[in-house]
Amino acid sequence: LWGGFxxxxxxxxxxxxxxxxxxxxxxxxxxxxxxxxxEKGSTNPMGINSNYNKIPSNPYFSIKDTLGFIILLSLLLLICLMNPYILSDPENFNQANSMITPIHIQPEWYFLL
Structure with missing residues (x-):
């Protein structure tokens, strides 16, 4: 990534x-x-190598993670659909007029970085 001035x-x-x-x-x-x-499995903090209390990763944790992803995606979709203008600028709702310049013209926050 080294470049010039x-x-x-x-x-x-x-x-x-x-x-x-x-x-x-x-x-x-x-x-x-x-x-x-x-293939190898994970170790526990106690260092005990017992197969008695181990839970297989694939069916249980995969289903749990998938369910959590679906719930979070549903909540995000619900927020976006119920209030789509939650983060927009109030100036966007004014009727366009080429003769009047808005008082505060500023770029979006991600252009300020």
Missing amino acids: SINNATLNRFYSLHFILPFIILFMVIMHLVFLH
Whole structure:
């Protein structure tokens, strides 16, 4: 990512490459983590190696995680559908008039970073 004193083509290409490749690397690492957990299992803090109280990961925790994801997605969808303008600017509701400039013209918050 080392570049010059200004942002030019080389810097942008490096950042775009990093942002494209990084999710695939993270996905690969998560899959490898799950494979190793499935093959070797995990250890507990006590260091006891007993198969008596172990719960298999696939049916129970997968269903629990999927159910949690569905519940959170449903809540987010409910909030977005019940109040879609919760984060919008009040100036967006004024009728457009090319002769009057709004008092406070400011970019969105993500452009200020």
